[in-house]
Amino acid sequence: MSALHYTEYDTRFAAYAVVVDDRDRVLLALWNEGSRPQxxxxxxxxxxxxxxxxxxxxxxxxxxxxxxxxxxxxxVDSYVFPAERRSIDTARPMKAVRVVFRARVVGGVLRHEQDGSTDEARWVPLADVTSLDRVSIVDVSLRLAGLG
Incomplete structure (x- = not known):
């Protein structure tokens, strides 16, 4: 891909959390907006x-x-999506800028998102993550946290 001026591509700024419990399980969400759930x-x-x-x-x-x-x-991690891989019809590539934090649960109750981009939340043993169909931010986040 040739060099593009920042006005020639879209940018998506996102933030993610690595949440691990005292049983070595990580909190994950099942993303439903791709070609398959991941x-x-x-x-x-x-x-x-x-x-x-x-x-x-x-x-x-x-x-x-x-x-x-x-x-x-x-x-902070960034990833470029070519226009043909975007979920919208556009000729513009997109740069995803992804900020990753470590966080801990301080309240609430596990439940699934309703009418959103994910439809299940689950605690997954860290040892089982590599066997899951997952998006790249999972591996990036766990590596940044020193867990992968």
Missing amino acids: WTMPGGGVELHETAEQGVVREVKEESGYDVEIEQLLG
Whole structure:
């Protein structure tokens, strides 16, 4: 892909949380907007008025039912989606900028998101993650957390 000026592509700013419990299980959400359901980290697009921290706290609540507290910024990752791989009809590629935090549950009850981009939330043993059909942010996040 040739170099593009930043006005020639779309950017999606998103924030994700790595939430691990005391039983070495990680919180994942089943993303349903791709060509097939795949597991992802809880999180997603940050709204214009939100900070990354506010966005990830909101997204985890929406997707899992849990209230979380951010413990640490783990890192920032970016990924380019060519126009032909986008879920909308466009000729513009997209750069996904993904901020990853470590967070812990401080309240709420596990539940599934209703009418959203995910339809199941689940605690998954860390040892089982590699056997799941998952999106790249899972491996990126676990690597940033020193767990993968």
